[in-house]
Amino acid sequence: MTLSTQTAQTARDDDSTAIRWERDESGVVTLVLDDPGQSANTMNQAFRDAIAAIADRAEAERDSIRGIVFTSAKKTFFAGGDLKDMIRLGPAQAQQAFDAGMAVKRALRRIETLGKPVVAAINGAALGGGYEIALACHHRIALDAPGSRIGLPEVTLGLLPGGGGVTRSVRLLGITDALLTVLLQGTRHTPRRALEKGLVHEVADTAEEMLAKARAFIDAHPESRQPWDEEGYRIPGGTPATPRFAADLPAFPANLKKQTGGAPYPAQRNILAAAVEGSQVDFETAQTIEARYFTELVTGQTAKNMIQAFFFDLQAVNSGASRPSGIEPRPVRKVAVLGAGMMGAGIAYSCARAGIDVVLKDVSAEAAAGGKEYSRRLLDKALSRGRTTGAERDALLARITPTADSADLAGCDAVIEAVFEDTALKHKVFQEIQGIVEPDALLCSNTSTLPITLLAEGVFRPADFIGLHFFSPADRMPLVEIIKGERTGDGALARAFDLVRQIGKTPIVVNDSRGFFTSRVIGRFINEGVAMVGEGVDPASVEQAAAQAGYPAKVLSLMDELTLTLPRRIRDETRRAIEEAGGVWTPHPADAVIDRMVDEFGRTGRGGGAGFYEYAEDGSRTGLWPGLREHFTGAGTPVPFADMKERMLFSEALDSVRCLEENVLTSVADANIGSIMGIGFPAWTGGVLQYINGYEGGLPGFVARSRELAERYGERFEPPALLVRKAERGERFGDVG
Ligand code: NAI
Secondary structure (H helix, E strand, O other), X not given: OOOOOOOOOOOOOOOOOOEEEEEOOOOEEEEEEOOOOOOOOEEOHHHHHHHHHHHHHHHHOHHHOOEEEEEEOOOOOEOEEOHHHHOOOOHHHHHHHHHHHHHHHHHHHHHHOOXXXXXXXXXXXXXXXXXXXXXXXOXXXXXXXXXXXXXXXXXHHOOOOOOOHHHHHHHHHOHHHHHHHHHOOOOOEOHHHHHHOOOOOEEEOOHHHHHHHHHHHHHHOOOOOOHHHOOOOOOOOOOOOOHHHHHHOOHHHHHHHHHHOOOOOHHHHHHHHHHHHHHOOOHHHHHHHHHHHHHXXXXXXXXXXXXXXXXHHHHXXXXXXXXXXXXXXXXXXXXXXXXXXXXXXXHHHHHHHOOOEEEEEOOOHHHHHHHHHHHHHHHHHHHHOXXXXXXXXXXXXXXXXXXOOHHHHOOOOEEEEOOOOOHHHHHHHHHHHOOOOOOOOEEEEOOOOOOHHHHHOOOOOHHHEEEEEEOOOOOOOOEEEEEEOXXXXXHHHHHHHHHHHHOOOEEEEEEOOOOOOHHHHHHHHHHHHHHHHHOOXXXXXXXXXXXXXXXXXXXXXHHHHHOOHHHHHHHHHHHHHHHHOOOOOOOOHHHHHHHHHHHHOOOOEHHHOEOOEEEOOOOOEEEEOOHHHHHOOOOOOXXXXXXXXXXXXXXXXXXXXXXXXXXXXXXXXXXXXXXXHHHOOOHHHOOOOHHHHHOOOHHHHHHHHHHHHHHHHOHHHOOOHHHHHHHHOOOOOOOOO
């Protein structure tokens, strides 16, 4: 189909509108989404104005229109809501938010019910608002463009699809499938997967094919209507009147609780309510219900936190603030990964996936091959699920060369070391490669605990040496913590930053310190949970409190996974270092609990077959160890449940402020995004410092509550000077967006 620009003279078809009206000789109107001056189309004021004008014009010119095609002139079809607008909406703007949402809904509804065929030619990603526009069309054709995704990810920002997305997806798929496929998890589907799931009707391989299919649909359906506007329409799977739905309904609140752990995620609750209530009423009433639930979310604090976190992520990646300027990017071509264990194997896969050649070295050829096997398993699984092709799989595997021979590392322009956590061994493996890898190769260590500055002492070219802390499993975890040692040069930092971006992960940059930022701060959370056991708090309640605070892993089970001897060793080393430097070591109440667990009861965690939990022969958890309640009775002072949750959250937030004070952290965005992506700080908070911003009463409220906790539970809750100062000045921790 040619997109002839035979524009009529009535409503706003100039270039300044967000939607261009292009009508061809045959009467097919192409509505080109093309917000001028923006890189992507969003549901902003320009779009709201344009869509209302389009609806007016379509009604006025109805008789001369044969059909309508929505498509976009941008790379993506439509990006969704305008987050910068949304983040500014507070409870005082509730009516304004409601009205704006209803205006878009009304305009789309008028186009949908014009009595003419309306087709979505989805030329790129259609997420959120983009897929909502497509849902208002009678026929959806997606171009199978690389990286293109389709879905309603609003929930991941603490929102619900407020442009008719709940109302229509429920009517398209049925309540159960709509909730599970698009609404509750916010899954982003590839075009092919979207086709399988019934989210689109057709997939096209080229833009021409997509537009030809759009025209064919219009030719074949001159009076198209939505299924839900047909006589006698019923929601697929039925509403509570049918047996299937009646059987599913009671399970939803339980599933929801499982998904959120009972943590404060109002979006899931509102989505469920909007879907169920909306299914009981006519289309128009359902849209109003959806708008009400949307307004409640968009004007509330959780969505603000989660949108902030989205901006923090962009800032960590894009602002370049943490990357020294003036250093030419130089993509890595060939990387040496030293150590093919759990971390090395995942790192090798991540690099090979990004097109980098990998030499994976271990002590024996078998060990190295075992590391490559990990990639093979991941790829075979992806292949069986249709997420990769045989050719892609083979190409990726061909990029990984396992070896036990250092000579194979010739030509590597970057090195990532992931051998056992042992200073002498790490020094030795760097010595082995000296003179073999490129003379200016970037030298990285994936150490999780050893200070980079100390490690650098045994590494040739310390200026090129830097910490690159991946999280487990390295192929899936999106964060990499870059640790700058005292002697690390700007060139190495810039190259490390670029390498993390090259493999598609989010970098945060911190200065060297014991435990860096992430390990240090997650340690506070674990210690707090363990300390409560020592005080005689019911361990099941401690676990419950972690879940309800929104942590993805319960605190005592996490401790068992990490093993109890690891924090003990780190603690003893830290104490020694502090005392040797003439400092004063302050013990934590958790220390005594861990010592007793290990020394008195021989319980070292999951690896040792016994920890805070009991384990069966096959390693599966069978329940909390009853001995905890018997042996750890504390003073018996009851700890309110709200305090349990806040002790965990506050201990991490307060220590993050100390990391800022001590210059371990230099960016608020890095703290927030690092805490969510790296160490499971609850996503609803927007991150460890945004949690303080969003706390009831803001920073002064947080300071007051910290003092209360300090009085009850110990000095570690005393607010640091930086926090107190900011609270007094009415400041916050660096909002962006
Ligand atoms: P691992 O024990 O699974 O693997 C270590 C590998 O290094 C083994 O395959 C071993 O054969 C190999 N190795 C030992 N000596 C070698 C040598 N001379 N040359 C080449 N390879 C040699 O250990 P994992 O868990 O992969 O940890 C590796 C590093 O990553 C450690 O420094 C650890 O602290 C760090 N790390 C671990 C995380 C985790 O969750 N396991 C998370 C982040 C960092």
